[in-house]
Each structure stands twice: as C-alpha cells, then as structure tokens.
Amino acid sequence: MSDPAAALTREVRDRVAAAPDPRLREILDAAVRHLHGFAAEVGLTPDEWLAGIRFLTAVGHRCDAQRQEFILLSDTLGLSSLVETVAHPSGAATEATVLGPFYVPDAPWRAAGDSIAVADPGGQPVLVRGRVRGPAGAGLPDAVLDVWQCASNGLYDVQDPAQPRGNMRGRFRADGTGGYAFRTSRPVCYPIPDDGPVGELLRAGGRHPWRAAHIHVIVSAAGHQPVTTHLFDAEGSYLDSDAVFGVRPSLVKEFLPQPDGSTLVEHDFVLRAA
Numbered sequence: 293m294s295d296p297a298a299a300l301t302r303e304v305r306d307r308v309a310a311a312p313d314p315r316l317r318e319i320l321d322a323a324v325r326h327l328h329g330f331a332a333e334v335g336l337t338p339d340e341w342l343a344g345i346r347f348l349t350a351v352g353h354r355c356d357a358q359r360q361e362f363i364l365l366s367d368t369l370g371l372s373s374l375v376e377t378v379a380h381p382s383g384a385a386t387e388a389t390v391l392g393p394f395y396v397p398d399a400p401w402r403a404a405g406d407s408i409a410v411a412d413p414g415g416q417p418v419l420v421r422g423r424v425r426g427p428a429g430a431g432l433p434d435a436v437l438d439v440w441q442c443a444s445n446g447l448y449d450v451q452d453p454a455q456p457r458g459n460m461r462g463r464f465r466a467d468g469t470g471g472y473a474f475r476t477s478r479p480v481c482y483p484i485p486d487d488g489p490v491g492e493l494l495r496a497g498g499r500h501p502w503r504a505a506h507i508h509v510i511v512s513a514a515g516h517q518p519v520t521t522h523l524f525d526a527e528g529s530y531l532d533s534d535a536v537f538g539v540r541p542s543l544v545k546e547f548l549p550q551p552d553g554s555t556l557v558e559h560d561f562v563l564r565a566a
C-alpha cells in the first residue's frame with residue numbers, strides 16, 4: 293500500500309538533490325529527512341505547526357545587535373554544544389564548550405597576574421594559573437588567554453550599566469614557557485536571559501534558566517588551534533543541569549582555599565596543532 297507521507301518526503305528529497313554544491317545537497321537532504329520524520333513521528337497537527345511558526349517568528353523578533361535569541365534557542369536545545377563536540381572530538385586536548393552571547397572581542401590587555409575584576413566589590417578573589425601546552429606537552433610561549441566572566445551580581449558588563457566596560461574581561465599573554473596567571477572573582481551561577489520566547493519554552497518544558505558557575509576562556513597560540521572553553525567551579529550548583537549543556541567533566545575544577553583567604557585554581561590548557 294502506498295504511504296502518501298513517505299511519498300511526499302521522497303519527492304522533496306529528490307527535488308533538493310538538484311543542489312549543485314555537494315555539501316549543501318547533503319545538508320538539505322538530511323534536514324528534509326529529519327524534519328519530515330519529526331513531523332510524521334509526532335503527528336504534528338496544523339495548529340501545532342502554526343504554533344511552531346509563531347514561536348520561531350517571536351524568536352526572530354528578539355534578535356538585534358544586542359541579543360541573539362536564535363543562538364539562545366540553539367544553546368538551550370543543546371545544539372550549540374553538540375556542534376562544538378562534533379567539531380572538536382575529545383582527546384588529549386582541552387575540551388571546547390559554548391561561546392555564549394557575552395563575548396566581546398578586543399578585551400583590554402592586562403599584565404600577568406592582574407585581575408579582570410576591576411569593579412566587583414562583592415567578589416571573592418581567585419588566582420587562576422597554569423601552563424598552555426601543545427599536544428606533546430611542551431609549553432607554548434606567548435600563548436594568549438582571552439578571559440571573561442560575569443560579576444558577582446550575575447551580570448556581564450554589557451548587561452549592567454553600573455559596571456565599567458571591560459570589567460571582568462582581559463587578555464593575558466603567557467610567558468616564554470607557556471606559563472600564565474590571572475586573578476578574578478570566584479564565578480557565580482546566573483540565569484541566561486529568559487524574558488523572551490526561549491524563556492517561555494524553558495518554563496513550558498519545566499526547565500530552569502541557570503548556568504553552572506564558570507569562567508570563559510579562549511586560548512590561542514601560534515601554530516595551534518584555538519579553543520573556546522570554560523572552567524567550572526566544582527562546588528557550584530547546576531553542574532548536572534546547566535541550561536545550555538556546556539559542562540564537560542574535564543573542565544570542572546577544584547577552587548582551593550589558600551591560607552591568606554584567597555582561592556587558587558590550577559589548570560593547564562592543551563591545544564591541538566593547527
């Protein structure tokens with residue numbers, strides 16, 4: 293017996309097979325197969341289809357120069373994290389995780405050992421230090437660490453008019469042996485922006501918007517692949533329910549109390565050869 297739904301899927305797949313670019317052809321074919329498969333599997337009704345269209349339209353309306361609700365949707369569905377995982381298979385190198393929307397290029401250069409917490413009165417001081425290494429373990433001279441984090445009130449400088457621009461951000465150059473050090477505040481958990489359609493979807497799905505406490509770092513060095521990653525606080529909450537599925541066990545670090553009341557994190561970053 294003929295199956296009209298399967299016949300329609302076949303017809304659309306045959307149509308997109310005309311794309312001259314082989315990679316586009318592969319992507320379109322898989323997109324049609326999975327999209328049709330999804331609608332057929334759940335028996336998507338016309339009303340549900342329309343609700344989906346309205347939802348995606350609302351997501352688009354929340355996108356501008358300051359806010360990218362589509363990336364937030366991708367993040368909360370685990371797609372951004374999946375793309376990072378597929379692009380950077382785990383191995384000896386430092387695992388990659390999501391970039392997030394709060395990265396700002398051209399952070400201020402700071403001297404080794406300086407603090408990115410220019411204005412964070414509530415912050416608990418933390419020293420982060422270690423070495424940037426290549427695949428064979430050798431230190432990578434002059435590696436660059438681009439670091440950013442929210443302040444202790446849970447807000448990034450770009451979300452908080454009370455913070456000076458560049459607060460909780462900095463670029464650090466490693467020394468001749470790949471050694472690096474910077475100071476910051478102990479990271480806190482914070483909710484991702486949930487006042488838009490993605491927040492509605494989280495609530496409808498019985499989910500919270502919280503991210504596990506983390507420090508963002510992009511590590512780069514000449515002749516090596518840069519890595520966009522985080523350091524998570526092992527004592528923080530939400531490690532097993534991070535709203536954007538960013539946690540990797542290899543990135544969860546102990547924050548070690550020091551006799552002077554400060555806190556130390558020691559971590560080596562390992563880059564792949566370019």
Ligand code: BEZ
Binds near residue numbers: 390393484503536
């Ligand atoms: C962040 O860690 O900055 C972030 C990542 C994904 C979505 C929202 C925020």
Ligand code: FE
Binds near residue numbers: 392441
């Ligand atoms: Fe963050």
